[in-house]
Amino acid sequence: MRRTGLRAIVLAATTLVSGLAAAQTAVQPVRIGLIMPLTGGSAGTGNSALVGAEVAVQEINEVGGYLGRPLELVIRDDKGAPDEGLKIAQELVLKQKVTATIGFCNTGVAMKALDVFQSNKSLLIVSCSTGTEITAKYPAESSYIFRTAAPDRLQTQFLVDEIVKRGLSKVALLVDNSGYGDAGLKDLEAALAHAGLKPHAVVRFKVGVQNLDEEMKQLKASGADSLVGWTVGPESGVISAARANAGWKVPQFGPWALSHAAAFETSGGKVEGAMMVQTVLPNPFMDRNSAFLRSYAKLSKESPIGSMMSAAQSYDSVHLLLRSMFDARGDLSGPSLKRALENPTTTYRGVVTTYERAFSPADHDAISANMLWLGTWRHGERAYVYKDDERRATVIRRKEIKAAAAGE
The missing domain is CATH 3.40.50.2300 (Response regulator)
Known part of the structure; x- marks a missing residue:
C-alpha cells in the first residue's frame, strides 16, 4: 500500500x-x-x-x-x-x-x-x-x-480442477503422515470425489524423511498420470528430487508449501516445473x-x-x-x-x-477460491504457470462473499 x-x-x-x-x-x-x-x-x-x-x-x-x-x-x-x-x-x-x-x-x-x-x-x-x-x-x-x-479445502479443489482440465484422471497421492497430511488427504479425496474420481494410488511417509525414491518407484509403477505431493516445505523438495531420480515425467502438483525456499533447496533445484497453489x-x-x-x-x-x-x-x-x-x-x-x-x-x-x-x-x-493462482518454479524463482495470469492479476480478484453473509 x-x-x-x-x-x-x-x-x-x-x-x-x-x-x-x-x-x-x-x-x-x-x-x-x-x-x-x-x-x-x-x-x-x-x-x-x-x-x-x-x-x-x-x-x-x-x-x-x-x-x-x-x-x-x-x-x-x-x-x-x-x-x-x-x-x-x-x-x-x-x-x-x-x-x-x-x-x-x-x-x-x-x-x-x-x-x-x-x-x-x-x-x-x-x-x-x-x-x-x-x-x-x-x-x-x-x-x-x-x-x-488459503484453506486447504480451497487448495485441493483448485488442484483437482487443474488436473481435470488437463485431461488427467489417474492421480497418485504422496502424503505425509502428520496431522497436516491426514487433513490434506481427506480434503484431496473429497475434491477428487467431487470430480467423480478416486485416488489411483496413495502412499504415506514420515515427516523428516530424506529420501522417497522407493515410494516414487511404487507410484510410477502404478501407472498414474499425475502426482500430488501433500506435505510441508522440505519434504516437498524430497518428493521433487525423488520424481526426478525416478525419471517420472508426469506433472507434479502440491499445496503452497511447494513454493517454499526450503523445497527448492532440499530438492537441489529439482522442483523446477512443479506446480503449486498461490495467493500471490x-x-x-x-x-x-x-x-x-x-x-x-x-x-x-x-x-x-x-x-x-x-x-x-x-x-x-x-x-x-x-x-x-x-x-x-x-x-x-x-x-x-x-x-x-x-x-x-x-x-x-x-x-x-x-x-x-x-x-x-x-x-x-x-x-x-477465485483468488488463487497456479504457480511454478521457473529458473529458481516462483512464477505463474500461465503467462496470461501475470497480466490478468492486475485486474483485482475481489473476494467472493459466502451466501450466508451476502444478505447481511
Whole structure:
C-alpha cells in the first residue's frame, strides 16, 4: 500500500477519538503478538512471515502508528512444536496481554493453541497455516479466529480442477503422515470425489524423511498420470528430487508449501516445473507487489524469499488489524476488534489483493477460491504457470462473499 494512502487513513481516523484520550496513551505502544516457527523445519516460512509483519509495522509507525502510539511486535518462536505454541499463546494472551496476535505456520501448532484465544476472547489472525479445520473449529459468529491464508479445502479443489482440465484422471497421492497430511488427504479425496474420481494410488511417509525414491518407484509403477505431493516445505523438495531420480515425467502438483525456499533447496533445484497453489506471486505489473518486495529486501537479503505468500499475508494481516483498530473507535478489546474486522468501513489495497471486506460475521477466511493462482518454479524463482495470469492479476480478484453473509 502507498504510504500517502496510509497516512490519509491514519489522519482521518485520528479525528474519531478525542485529543485528550490520544495524548494519554501516546507513549504506550500497541503490542501485537507474533507467533511463528523461527527455528526448525518451518523456519524459512516463519521468518518470512516475521519480515512481512515488520515491513508493515515500520510503514505504519513512520506515519504515526495508531493515534500516535507505535505498534510493537512481541515476537515468539514456536519452533513448529504444538506444546511450545500452546505455552507461548498462554504467555502472550494471559501475561503479556497483547492487543491481538498474528501467527502460526503449522496447522498442528495452531490447532493446539486456538482454545487460548477463543476462551479469552483474544483476536488471532492466522497468516500462514492452511488447515481447513482452523477456521471451522468454532462457528464464525462467535469465533475470534481469522485467517488470511488459503484453506486447504480451497487448495485441493483448485488442484483437482487443474488436473481435470488437463485431461488427467489417474492421480497418485504422496502424503505425509502428520496431522497436516491426514487433513490434506481427506480434503484431496473429497475434491477428487467431487470430480467423480478416486485416488489411483496413495502412499504415506514420515515427516523428516530424506529420501522417497522407493515410494516414487511404487507410484510410477502404478501407472498414474499425475502426482500430488501433500506435505510441508522440505519434504516437498524430497518428493521433487525423488520424481526426478525416478525419471517420472508426469506433472507434479502440491499445496503452497511447494513454493517454499526450503523445497527448492532440499530438492537441489529439482522442483523446477512443479506446480503449486498461490495467493500471490512476484509480479512486475503490480506496483503494490513490487513495492512490498523492495521494502522486504531492505530488511532481509534472502534469495529466494523463504515464502513470499507468508510474508505478504502477514503484511496484509497487520494492515487489516490496524484498520479494525480505527474502526473500533478506541475500544481495543477482543470483542470490539472482532466486530470491527467483520464490518470494515474502508477498503484495504493490499499485496495479496484489494479487500473491500476481508471478513464478515459469517466468514473468517479472507481468501476465496477465485483468488488463487497456479504457480511454478521457473529458473529458481516462483512464477505463474500461465503467462496470461501475470497480466490478468492486475485486474483485482475481489473476494467472493459466502451466501450466508451476502444478505447481511
